[in-house]
Amino acid sequence: MERIPVLRMGPLLLITIQVDMHDKLALQLQDDVTEKISEWGSTGVLIDISSLEIVDSFIGRMLANIAAMSRVLGAETVVVGMQPAVAITLVELGMSLPGVRTALSVEAGMELLYGAITDGTENERSEA
Amino acid sequence: MSVQKREVLPIKVSNDVVIARQKVRQLAVELRFSLVDQTKLVTAASELARNALDHGRGGSMTVEVLINGGRSGLKMIFEDQGPGIADIEQALKDGYTSGGGMGLGLGGSKRLVNEFSIESEVGKGTRVTAVRWR
Numbered sequence: 576m577e578r579i580p581v582l583r584m585g586p587l588l589l590i591t592i593q594v595d596m597h598d599k600l601a602l603q604l605q606d607d608v609t610e611k612i613s614e615w616g617s618t619g620v621l622i623d624i625s626s627l628e629i630v631d632s633f634i635g636r637m638l639a640n641i642a643a644m645s646r647v648l649g650a651e652t653v654v655v656g657m658q659p660a661v662a663i664t665l666v667e668l669g670m671s672l673p674g675v676r677t678a679l680s681v682e683a684g685m686e687l688l689y690g691a692i693t694d695g696t697e698n699e700r701s702e703a
Numbered sequence: 704m705s706v707q708k709r710e711v712l713p714i715k716v717s718n719d720v721v722i723a724r725q726k727v728r729q730l731a732v733e734l735r736f737s738l739v740d741q742t743k744l745v746t747a748a749s750e751l752a753r754n755a756l757d758h759g760r761g762g763s764m765t766v767e768v769l770i771n772g773g774r775s776g777l778k779m780i781f782e783d784q785g786p787g788i789a790d791i792e793q794a795l796k797d798g799y800t801s802g803g804g805m806g807l808g809l810g811g812s813k814r815l816v817n818e819f820s821i822e823s824e825v826g827k828g829t830r831v832t833a834v835r836w837r
Contacts, residue, residue: 595724597717598753629724629742631749632808660742668746668811669797 579604581611587619587688588612588650593626601637608641612648619688620645623681625656635670642675651691652676655684707775708768714752714781715761723752723764727779730766734775736837743815744777744835750808751781751831759783759829769834776817776836784828791821 577600582589588611590604608620620641624630630638642652655678657665665672678684708730712723727748731741748764755762762783769776788794797810809831813819818834 595721597721599717628728629746629749631746631753632811633749633753658742660739663739664742664746664815667743667814668750669814670811 578607581607583611583615583617586617586692587621587685588615588617589621589623591623591626595628596634598633601634605637605640605644609644609648612645612650618650618692620650620652621681621684621688622652622654623656623684624654624661625658627658627661630657630661630665630670632668632670635665635668635672638675639672651688653678653684653687655679655681704769704771706767707770709765711763711765713761713763714755714783717756720749720752720756724749726764726766727777730768730777734768734777734837736777736835740835740837744779747812747815747833747835748779750812751779751833754808754831755781755783755785755829759785761785762828771836774836776834778832778834781831781833782828787825787827787829788821788823789825791823794821 579590579592579600588608590608611617612620622638622641638654645652653676657677676687678687710726712726713719714723724745728741728745731744736744752764760783762781765780767778769778793799795810795813812833816833816835820832821829823829
């Protein structure tokens, strides 16, 4: 079955969406991410959508769901690389992706996630 | 106003929504819409095609290239033979959903185009027409 690859890089999951997704593929990705977080104990999820030419309400909801589910499982999600035309359209559509952290580039997204991981360990130390 | 080109695509399965998006993109590029306008048209097509599939049990999309004087435009008509919409005004409100969605499909799509109309008869089906001018 057709799937969007979920890559593991240390404590992070990397996902690059490069195809025009039909709805079932988007739902499959949602399942795969949660499964991988629990299997690998990932603490961050980076989703690169720079190749996506549109984000409609369905894809928007999928991104929000992944962020929410990951958070419950102890992982932060950052969505990176949204094209300006996509951002304009998404807001006009009525979605501003509340609850989803975003960054302009993969690099900036990585920094956010590594920052979140470091903060986490520091907190643990201060608690101990 | 004249119709320069007319195509009808089925919307019966999930992948037909992807094909509908690609057709609208192709025509929007041919009509030399700006990138933002292309994105708005394709996003509206995606929402409306999904509505026809999920709520209308499938149907079709008709796309027309319009010429009105010196102006060109793209018209999209989504038709289904589903249960119809009893209260169109309510269906257009943001946040109203009959399914599991976010309820942005109809109202959101309306904001992405210049002209928008819904004709619906309960038990017979729904026709949504959307036009964006260049």
